[in-house]
Amino acid sequence: MSTAENLYQIFPDETESQPDSFEQYHQMYLNSPDAIVILDQNLKIMEANPAFERITEFSSKEIIGELVTGIAARPIAQEQLESIKFKALSANGWKAQIISRKKSGKFWNCHLALSALKPCEGSKSGYIGIIRDITQLTFRNLKGISSTDAIKNTQFSLVYGLAKLAECRDPETGYHLERVEGYCAIIAEALKSRPKYERLISREFIETIASSSPLHDIGKVGIPDSILKKKGPLTKEEFSVMKHHSVIGGDVLKGSEEHSSSEGNLIMARTIAYEHHERYDGSGYPFRLKGDQISLPARIVALVDAYDCITSKRVYKEAESHEVAVEKIRIDSNKHFDPDIVDAFLEAETEILRIKGKYPNVNVNPDTKFLKFNEDRYK
Ligand SMILES: [Fe+2]
Ligand SMILES: [Fe+2]
Structure with missing residues (x-):
């Protein structure tokens, strides 16, 4: 399916009533600072915009057909995938902050939001994902925002991230x-x-x-x-x-x-x-x-x-x-x-x-193995 058809699926009403809107959405997709991915029913990536490559360092070729959750630094359990798909179908979609790894192996803080695409004639249902790199935002908040709650939250998301990184060294802890x-x-x-x-x-x-x-x-x-x-x-x-x-x-x-x-x-x-x-x-x-x-x-x-x-x-x-x-x-x-x-x-x-x-003990999903980081950097 082309980008045009996928975008039509995301905004069918708008594109019908205002033909120019399609071009605007297409431009938005191409120039968005956030990564946008179009996913099939199994959360596998069918298409990604240029920001995805910039943020994750994976080329389109490497990620097409792979699970979007593969951007997480830790494998996602099959049971968890099913629950994500279910929640993404709801009106509010599914959102989470996850620790991710770029192709170079560098860790980054990711905000991932998934929602279901409206199926249109002749197309299968699927999902759209918006991926935002919030690493810098998190650090900026720590320095500049005076609200105690914001600082507390940011501080904890950082320290929690650190705890998750520590846990990454021990894959059996799930x-x-x-x-x-x-x-x-x-x-x-x-x-x-x-x-x-x-x-x-x-x-x-x-x-x-x-x-x-x-x-x-x-x-x-x-x-x-x-x-x-x-x-x-x-x-x-x-x-x-x-x-x-x-x-x-x-x-x-x-x-x-x-x-x-x-x-x-x-x-x-x-x-x-x-x-x-x-x-x-x-x-x-x-x-x-x-x-x-x-x-x-x-x-x-x-x-x-x-x-x-x-x-x-x-x-x-x-x-x-x-x-x-x-x-x-x-x-x-x-x-x-x-x-x-x-x-x-x-x-x-x-x-x-x-x-x-x-939160069952993790059964590693074999589909997540596409993330081949350049481990040499860390040797
Ligand atoms: Fe302990
Ligand atoms: Fe423990």
């Missing part, structure tokens, strides 16, 4: 960060309904733990690949290097706090990074804190992280069922975990399972 974020909010909400926590847990606490918890393992950027990606058990020495990730992460976030104007969220993120491997009975690391000495957000993340680890496949083990995880957590109540948090987790089981189903 949607670990998304699940951790969801589980933490659910447990904090369940705790809030108890008199003991009513005043401790505010709306802001719930929002902050959701946005801070994905940073818990950010210190893994400082752990060598030979240990992080090792298949099989770690030696005692390797494990002591691995354990250091909590201190590295805490220190990194402490450093960010010193350069930040909205330190609240980063304080929670920092405590979580430092303390998420502490255990309620004082046998954890790095500081061997005990009971309430461990901050409440870190106690929540400790349980959530363990639950997600038990129910996920890792290089060294298979995924276990929700029921097995629940049993292990029950046994470890008052030892590894705060008993109040175990109770809140059990009470919120249905919601926990909803998040688990929403």
